[in-house]
């Protein structure tokens with residue numbers, strides 16, 4: 660049986676080690692435990708071990724878990740959110756990692772305005788230019804940033820990105836560095852603060868921390884392998 664709280668301790672230790680190596684304070688790096696596909700019981704175990712922030716990428720699955728878990732847990736939405744699901748998602752999550760186009764940003768803004776909300780968001784950048792991934796291209800975000808920051812119902816606090824999958828963590832470093840440099844340029848060009856950098860997953864979060872990540876999204880290294888199927892209250896795992 661996979662011991663998630665033991666894995667959590669190991670991830671926290673590695674996170675602290677990477678921060679130390681980079682001369683950074685581990686306290687400034689937020690660990691999001693990516694709980695997609697995993698049942699509420701596993702999440703509860705981690706919450707008892709002190710993990711408070713969980714990441715989900717499907718609204719329906721997340722809602723089913725949030726309903727049955729303690730209200731003090733904090734939830735981040737880490738995937739692409741379909742237009743017709745934004746309204747239902749807004750009150751549930753404290754941070755949306757995947758605002759991935761001007762169109763999506765406008766939809767978030769409009770619904771937030773209608774519902775009197777001011778969601779915290781990250782702009783997702785497709786730094787590797789992978790056709791299978793969502794996100795602004797680096798060029799698009801540079802030309803559109805003024806228009807995006809004018810959407811005053813959005814509290815835009817930073818950028819999110821992913822490196823292409825590769826078994827060697829060092830392979831991710833140039834993509835993370837590119838995201839950080841893009842952030843620095845956007846801050847200078849648009850005169851906005853984008854302090855948060857959400858980058859790094861199970862395979863490469865220590866490298867991401869060395870390159871300036873302030874939020875890492877770690878699933879497999881904490882929970883073990885995913886089944887591939889979404890969790891639902893009727894799937895019988897909990």
Ligand SMILES: *Cc1c(COP(=O)(O)O)cnc(C)c1O
Nearest residue numbers: 693737860861876877878879880
């Ligand atoms: C699933 C997922 C993760 C976690 O991936 P692991 O490799 O299991 O750590 C992180 N970020 C996003 C956007 C994801 O969809």
